[in-house]
Amino acid sequence: MRSSVRFLLGDEQRELTDIDPTMTVLRYLREFEGRVGSKEGCAEGDCGACTVVLAEVGHGAGGDALTYRAVNACIQFLPTLDGKQLLTVEDLKSADGALHPVQQSMVDNHGSQCGFCTPGFVMSLHALYQQGGSQDRLEIDNALAGNLCRCTGYGPIVAAARAMTEYDAPAPGGLPEAEVIAQLKDWQVGDGVSLDWQGRKYFAPRTTEALAAIYKHHTEANILAGGTDIGLWVTKQHRRLQTVIYIGEVEDLNNLEVVDGVLRIGAGVTYEKAITTINEHFPEFGEIMRRIGSRQIRNVGTIGGNVANGSPIGDSPPALIALGARLVLRCGPDSREMALEDFFVDYGNQDRQPGEFVERIDVPLAASDQMFRCYKISKRFDQDISAALGAFAVTLNDDGNVADARICFGGMAATPKRAAATEAALLGKPWTEATVLAAAGQMTNDYTPLTDMRASADYRMKVAQNLLTKFWLETTEESLESRLVGVAVNG
């Protein structure tokens, strides 16, 4: 494995050998490259002031093309840039000093006031611009949900987003795209990266076999996927991670495919990659995914990581458990499989052996008569951690009685947990308000939620019970308006 990290910083090649493997990209830019345009606003991926864009070679219909992703530099570890092009706000002006259309549109629409969040907005908009831009409110909100502005109230920035595609294309300058592609492809050969810095190690293998072998040997390692959680161990808890194994370059973990009626989600698949497919099969889950983190988070964060870290407030596990997902774990050459709900043993405790890692999540495609809804409850709709998240899957038999019920909540217990008593109270009963109210009464036997800064225990319980009612209303009343965001598929 190569003991250096190679990437393009704008048009310039960088090859780094002597680097702290958990140094953030933001720190590198500001302290080592003198690129201070990217700002630190929170150091946890929540404000977007550090947003930069990563360009990678993708395979489109017309052959190789660059894809552009906005990411938070504040929690992105430097070695993960290997084989990519990093673009910062300093790269956008053309050679003659003219502002890029994204920048000019921001200026003309009064999109900046104090200006501190502005470079981050510009880069999020730049990623949107590279994808062709959009006039759609939801599309623009999705592109900007990860960028906080405290001055403008966002209106002028959205106006800039709408107008940016009306400007003349930027003057060609810098490295032509074809050369960038050629350079990045040239760097892609080989079996990955292995760094050793002051006794601390970093591995970026390219195959599952290599990953399994390295992890078996380094059971102390932390598996790094998007780093949207692990990044904060470094920036917030100031932990020194001894060994990090990055799985973002493992190609077969990046598979997303339907096999025999089962959607297989590789552990390295990002939310953003999965969202189109998830929307196709489970639009309710897709809407939850749209609200997980922000575009920057979803561009790097993985469903596998959301499962593997075992958080009681991860948003995908409740939905996956309600859908009957199964988990595939890998240790060395061996794999084993279990129902996803069995993986979560207790707070901070998952059924995972040393050297064992999440390889895949299998989600059976639902039968057409399954009723399925997800609800995310938080103080803010976008980029907020749930106070509670409920997922409901119910199937009725021909008599209109409940044949199958899977209800799972996050935020209500020490792990994502099914509502066993509530489910039992539904089974075999007619799908009526009386049944639902009686079952909701059982939730106090299923859950003893906590009070914290997101909500009180009372609220959590009340809203969980109300969500069952909402689920019932949405599945029984036609043309009922029942959501403030997202689209409920009623009736």
Place this chain on the structure above:
Amino acid sequence: MDDVVATEMKQADIRGRVGKSHIHDSAAKHVAGEATYIDDIPVPQNCLHMIAAMSQRAHAKIKKLDVSKVRTAPGVALVLTANDLPGVNDISPTGTKDEPVLAEGKVHFHGQPIFAVAADTIDLARAAAKLAEVEYEDLEPLVTVEAALAADEKVLPTEVLTCGDPAAGLEVAPHRRQGKVRLGGQEHFYLEGHVSLAVPQEDGDVLVHCSTQHPSEVQHNVAHVLGRPNNAVTVEVRRMGGGFGGKETQGAQWAALAAVTAVTTGRPAKFCLDRDDDMIMTGKRHDFIADYDVGYDDDGRILALDVMLAARCGFSADLSGAIADRAMFHIDNGYYLSDLKVTSHRSRTNTVSNCAFRGFGGPQGMVVIERIIDDIASVLQKEPLDVRKANLYGGEGRNVTPYQMTVEDNELPEMIAMLEQTSDYAARKKEIADYNATSRIIKRGIAMTPVKFGISFTTTFLNQAGALIHLYTDGSVHLNHGGTEMGQGLFLKVAQVVAQEFSIDIDNIKISATNTGKVPNTSATAASSGTDMNGMAAQAAARTLKQRLIAFATEHYDVAESDVVFSANKVRVGEQSFSFAELVNQAYLNRIQLSATGFYKTPKIHYDRETFSGRPFLYFAYGVAVSEVKIDTLTGETRTTRVDILHDVGSSLNPAIDEGQIEGGFIQGMGWLTSEELVYADDGRLLTHAPSTYKIPACADRPEEFNLKLWPKGRNREETIHRSKAVGEPPLMLAISVHHAIAEAVGCVGAPGHIVALDAPATPECVLDAVDRARASMTSGEKPS
């Protein structure tokens, strides 16, 4: 001035003219990442990086503080405890002497700095700080305002404002009701946290780059902590990444610690707070509780009111006195209150000392009176807007505030009428009622609320400002004044004023960093007064210079004064025409002084703090907003769908900048009243100290429809800079309409006459509780009082 001159003036146009929209002077730098903030200033290699070690108790005696292992840790250059400060250990802004730089003997809140570490890197500083040995002897902490009230703990004495005879009025009023409001605080969440970079100078002097709205106060505080005269310290700030009041007093601590380090070690020192440290260690908007007793008639007109306001001040006074005063001054909002008693408690709690925040107590006062009006409307089952109208200030007999200032330009009745029409209020209200009758889960609400906000520092002596202008021989202009730029466009507006005076393109004017060495003894850029005061001071300086140029030209070319006309980058002198640069250069060659200062003090204001009477404000800024919301009655979630605003900025200096302030202020106010919740644990720890747990509005939270109009008749009757009005704070309070729209939506599930009593912030939990109370009223047969 003759017609020829008037025509010349009219024809002449310049870039950056007053009254025209003009882009922010730094916009092109903002978008390119080229605008320099203090953390971006290149520092010498030997710069020290600092952190503060925080108290782990909300209230305790420090039994032991041993930092010897910290001092010897790798990379550590200096450790500062209270004993290591050369001057006084106090940075209280108003002389209360209750705010130590570093805790001494006792700690008063969880997170209070107890010592500071300066090391070669921030990582080394952080690691070293963990080596300290600290032992506490716990004392009982007062975490809530209620607890402080019960213990009668205050940072300043209770104040009472009385007018008329409220006790008698309450006795005889046809209706009477008592109620309670709780409203939360607010974190500023400026995107740039507090930061200071101190660079040592000769003679033990120091230059401090500080992200502050108040460079002079930082200068003075740094000097005190150093034990040096003020002239040993220079403070400079080019721009802040947001301020919102949070950088009015809160920057001094970090500036002082960095300065002491720089002077002691001879090395530059940077103190850059990360987000969590900033949110834990620096103050916020005061949360309030209010108890009220109101008497009113059948029309909902308030006859008498007795209000108790209690503010969470935190452990020290900071600006709490003036903030609580402003809450008292705004308990009337736009309404005439003939018989009123306001009792204002300034409660001491073992939490961070709260400080200025956009509105400065005004919003809290207004929320209380607006809630009282809604209660009255609920009980009487009247349209809330009708009750509001019935209570507005009017003509003679209804135009004097509780503090005995006459409301001379009561614009609200006319503005309300206009917005009622343009927002289609009545028809929408009816359509919403129809919708709510059939919609089972989602309910909608609409509300209109007004804003009347007093402009001037209530501390009269602060209403002064200075400016400095140099003309160089090539006609370029250097502009400096005491105001600071935090994104609000102050520097641009003042430059527009100067461009207009000289009739030159704004590009010729160099906007420069605020620096205590250029303009001394300045007031904070606060109280929305930045443009009013610094614009006038700069205008005065420009007029002095212009007068000198006119006098020179008059004498040199032997023409009448009226024959020297500045117009569109040119100066006509009799029959000749010069470029502005040519005339300036000629003046130089003839030994005319080309540098001038300007000064302004706000006229007319006076105020007796003993009796709470006088004219604390030069004028009022007005605005009206209609907000429409949707709520989910099963979850308590809310969404603001449409907002219509009519706001009075007088004659706008720059409509685009003003509209930016209004829209941004509104959304910030909406956040305060909906999603932004500060949560303290029982032991006094702040639990919401990062954006992951503290939720300011995000892009998708802005209303789907946002209609904003400047009041077309706006023209300040007072002689402010080009008859404009201040715009920084007032729009924030337009967002109170969102809160009332939510309450309106909640109320529709309750019995007629049910009082919703929605507190703030209206989080989903708060709203769902209100929904449940409303639903309960349908069965309980609750009777309105």
